[in-house]
Amino acid sequence: MTAVKDSVHDYISLDPVAADLVDTPEFQRLRHIKQLSTVRLVYPSASHTRFEHSLGVYHLASRALSHLGIEGEEAAHVRAAALLHDIGHGPYGHQTEDLIRRRTGRDHDEIHDLLDGSVVGETLETHGLDPMHVADIVDGGGGLGQLVSGELDVDRMDYLVRDAHHTGVPYGTIDHGRLVRQLRYRDGQLVLAEGNVQTAESLLLARALMNGTVYRHHTSRIAGAMLERASERLVDDGLPIEEFVRMADHDLLVALGERVPDLGKRIERRTLYKRAIWAPLSAVPADVVELGHDETRAAEREIAEISDVAPEKVIIDAPPTPRIKESRSRVVVDGVVQRLESASELVGALRATERAQWRLGVYAPEVARDEVAAAAVDVLDLPMHVVSQ
Amino acid sequence: MTAVKDSVHDYISLDPVAADLVDTPEFQRLRHIKQLSTVRLVYPSASHTRFEHSLGVYHLASRALSHLGIEGEEAAHVRAAALLHDIGHGPYGHQTEDLIRRRTGRDHDEIHDLLDGSVVGETLETHGLDPMHVADIVDGGGGLGQLVSGELDVDRMDYLVRDAHHTGVPYGTIDHGRLVRQLRYRDGQLVLAEGNVQTAESLLLARALMNGTVYRHHTSRIAGAMLERASERLVDDGLPIEEFVRMADHDLLVALGERVPDLGKRIERRTLYKRAIWAPLSAVPADVVELGHDETRAAEREIAEISDVAPEKVIIDAPPTPRIKESRSRVVVDGVVQRLESASELVGALRATERAQWRLGVYAPEVARDEVAAAAVDVLDLPMHVVSQ
């Protein structure tokens, strides 16, 4: 059996389907998409890719299925889905997801089109698997889709430990061995066995700590927002969105350097915009928190005009308000299946913590920071104390 | 400079005072006191000792002092205190602490007597250090005593990562490098610098997860309670408490095997009592939760009599109700020093979680479990559903 050496799970054995899928161009492309996009500008060791992550998810799915005692055709579909769950990502992964959704209406986990008639799709069929069923599972469908994309999915288990390994930040080091062993399948739902409220909580806590320290680090957010704006300009400038979607990281970085150099070179050389505004939820008017895409661009233009800088020098970055997907995971308590949010006091507190960590950012080149901050306070109706020093 | 290889911190450089202190019999004795007493009956790799832990605490204290820019005589006293902070422990550490306190009135961190006139004390004096000042620091005294015994102490930082390394349970893997670097000294208090609410929370969370999974694992609690009862009988049987206090683990294990064999051999061979009762706080009358030592013994005798077993076959184990010392740690938020419990939503939730995890245990040999459970329900006025299956 083919095996691949992995820095997190040691050897990963590939079944014949997986071995063939790995060789497809669609999967090989994942070698060139970094798992954490701009996080490496803060944590230099974090250059790992969705290729190795996908192998890791496949590995954990295989082990989970084996512990659950699920074999045969359905297991084969789930394993394939685990391996392929990220092939729908555009360049720089989540960072270009909104742009792609706005222009194509598709999310990265909707891969039905991608599997239809492609090399990956044919490879699946050669092995007697149904590409559309695999795509359904990637999208969370079917009882076992939860294992790939749900509250207790192996995707999360892999990325937490992998991101910890590669960033050096230990918070993500969950006990994936225990999680995989304690999964049960009850009435069509994945649950954690009796005695595992804390096991479920540990997953939430790990993600909350990684969120604050790694995933939402302000420097990474600034670079990410710059990348998103630059990508939008690239597409607006004439690059067909379907071509954009199929780019790899290096394609995008070169294209931005050539066609949107003011932002592209800044990202490449890490001469990033700075925070003009950094405002907590309590200081931001509700309509600003929920600003749509077009209104955001309009506000940016307005701020730019007032502060007398070019319009592309102002970036408003209002992340969605937090939700904690894992809070809906199921645990058995005293014999009864419960949602974690009912069984755990921590869920509510984590929700509050996530809200407390939310920040509206307005970014601009260092030289224009003060002017942009003043204008943003005005345009967005913010209090003065949210101006970043 | 002398250096010791450590499995957690790699090489630990010892200053001349530390190098001499390590060679004293009082410190060498720590080689024979396991860090986690009975936890190794659940996690077999957890055989590490207070010797290596003490070196680790010394190491982190040295680094923290260096980052804080504290040098000279006071730093030398703090380093010595960090190294010596555990020499007051009796055999099996915390497991015999209550017994020793009841019989001697002394806690393990009161080491003034121990330093007075001993080899350790003389060694300190040879190097121009004041043993009584070192003892004060071990007891949390002075502004810098907090570094050794306080809400943000290096003791906790070392044991969490060390226990994670040796048990294999990853939850304790905190970012001690960050904690040590973010310490500040403000108005006579140790605080964490701006932007570290989450750093402080991570310490609490790590301990909460380790509590549930490792430190308070029911099997370890049963063995610990058996060890405590056996030790009490050993002392009642004529072993002078001052001799008991100076024993190492192996001395106690042999003594129990010889003089309290019914319990001693069970601990050695892991043929432990079982849970007859396992009751949450909500199910236990307040006066039972707070039962004093003598009343506990009386209740055990009563249960034994009713269930017709020998009195030493019944053990009531009511841990103190939880407190979260770290919740009082100080962090700088928007320029102002705050208690973590004010700055963090999580503290309240963790308090609730700890209370939810509290359990009253009544233990007995497997053959007598049902009878003892029935009698305990009666004597302690418990509902039927807390009887363990």
Place this chain on the structure above:
Amino acid sequence: MTAVKDSVHDYISLDPVAADLVDTPEFQRLRHIKQLSTVRLVYPSASHTRFEHSLGVYHLASRALSHLGIEGEEAAHVRAAALLHDIGHGPYGHQTEDLIRRRTGRDHDEIHDLLDGSVVGETLETHGLDPMHVADIVDGGGGLGQLVSGELDVDRMDYLVRDAHHTGVPYGTIDHGRLVRQLRYRDGQLVLAEGNVQTAESLLLARALMNGTVYRHHTSRIAGAMLERASERLVDDGLPIEEFVRMADHDLLVALGERVPDLGKRIERRTLYKRAIWAPLSAVPADVVELGHDETRAAEREIAEISDVAPEKVIIDAPPTPRIKESRSRVVVDGVVQRLESASELVGALRATERAQWRLGVYAPEVARDEVAAAAVDVLDLPMHVVSQ
């Protein structure tokens, strides 16, 4: 399936036989026998036990059998043997092996007597296994005995990584995942598959580096020699050898402290003898290298008399001349099974290196070192330059 958390292999799943064997008193005793006896006096984190090591060997054996495609009854016997391979050890493992062999004629891997009629033996029979066949495998017998005790055995694979984990010395960190996957069974012999000369070499090299740095560290050798002498005096003093053999580490440490206190207390407190002589092979007459037990004792007495110290103050420590068992391991090269020593240039060099590292030691209390050194040079016919400074 029962699972145990291990700090090296994460979760170890126990089959029903193993789960029952673990509960026997003979196996539980391994909790109290340290894997590296006196090495912890040099590497303080090395307190791990033969209990966790045995679980690790069982785990690797299970995985190797699975990769080899061996199932059924024979596999069950091999797994049981892997788990039980160390139950024949006396207290402090290898350190008392020579003494036990001289007095009983038995090695630690001859466990036929031990299994006959014991709880372990009965447990095996309950599960339909033949205790004598298990004992044969522990002794290296049968084709698959090599997996437990041979040139490519899983015993070695486990202890190298485990000792690295617990000492902090990285040299033992072999790629056990690869070794286990590359094992093949060819003509009744375990071999490594084509392309694995270097895999085999890595095992030799890891052991060679661990030998010099850890296993044969001079401080550990001194403490070990003292322990051996002290044990011999204990037995000579009337402790029945069969009782001695069944002791655990703590029993022996207490017994030595009480009955051979001059050495026992020194070991416990690490106030060790020092090297009077430290001589390479080239400087030692051949008959001294090969000195038998009785002649060694006679020479010690002679040295003691000349240097005017008590006879028990002189210890001669002449280890056996090195052999490299792994050099006989088999690898497939160009389709042909070869011994590693034929396929690898490194084997010869490692033999030479091991010989170059061999040292004759003569130890004595620090105050008597010079006198003992002078007398030893005389009695053992050594050159002056081997006197240790």
Place this chain on the structure above:
Amino acid sequence: MTAVKDSVHDYISLDPVAADLVDTPEFQRLRHIKQLSTVRLVYPSASHTRFEHSLGVYHLASRALSHLGIEGEEAAHVRAAALLHDIGHGPYGHQTEDLIRRRTGRDHDEIHDLLDGSVVGETLETHGLDPMHVADIVDGGGGLGQLVSGELDVDRMDYLVRDAHHTGVPYGTIDHGRLVRQLRYRDGQLVLAEGNVQTAESLLLARALMNGTVYRHHTSRIAGAMLERASERLVDDGLPIEEFVRMADHDLLVALGERVPDLGKRIERRTLYKRAIWAPLSAVPADVVELGHDETRAAEREIAEISDVAPEKVIIDAPPTPRIKESRSRVVVDGVVQRLESASELVGALRATERAQWRLGVYAPEVARDEVAAAAVDVLDLPMHVVSQ
């Protein structure tokens, strides 16, 4: 003090010079040059960069200088040189080194020109450091240049552990803590202190094992040879060499995909050439082993013509015959400084092993493999058995 989190060394503190150097475009470019170029096609986790490696080398240099007691201006120059030692690399590091040398006459460690008048050079001068002296040290000059580029340099120490961490292959996990602590400066030379022959050997052994398993893995060699040929065609096709030299990995990958697509796309998608010939030293005529660049191209053309494939479909890959630079490292033995090759039996054996592992490769697309093999046997005068199956 600025600190960067690293997955290998935890926090790396940057002195003010380093903090400024890191922000230069020349250093930021290292974010985009992978440490192990094509090795990630075999070990998917190995995406780490020369940016993080350079920080690691700086960190180890700082610690080594501190242990050596070297401070002041010279230390500052050495630390800067350690940080900057890789900025002379072209895209894909060592893989394009020969091409660059042939076209510019410059090696990657000759950075005098690069520092002269550049932002890096100015930054050094701003801090009172001499760029030319830094460049000398990078090139191994001065007594302390050995620390950055010599037999016992910190470059090697960092990359071995880092490559082990990111590939998952443990062989590189040396004890860098010990190496750094055992360095001494004697008569203008870096040596390892008494008692460290094995420490020095461990460095050699780690590199030998990593060579065979990782650095010279045949798949990585094939991809590397393809990349080199493609780059040569790119430059021949008109890309100015000075522009080529300053490219980052993503620039080159995109340029190859566009301008040398037959090879570029194969590298990107890992549809690599296969081995037609794989021949040990003993099977290759001496003049073929030493074939110069132009003769190699001529032979390739000849093979292509005979086998009737396009000339760019044949690649001859004859690596330089092995040398073991570390064998010249110095160790103190019995008070005398010796070369390791004199003090260690292993060096000679490793030389033989390295020669035994040497392979001449001839690569071609899978469909043309047999024809190319037949022609290569003819043209290069090889025996039949070296044809790869």
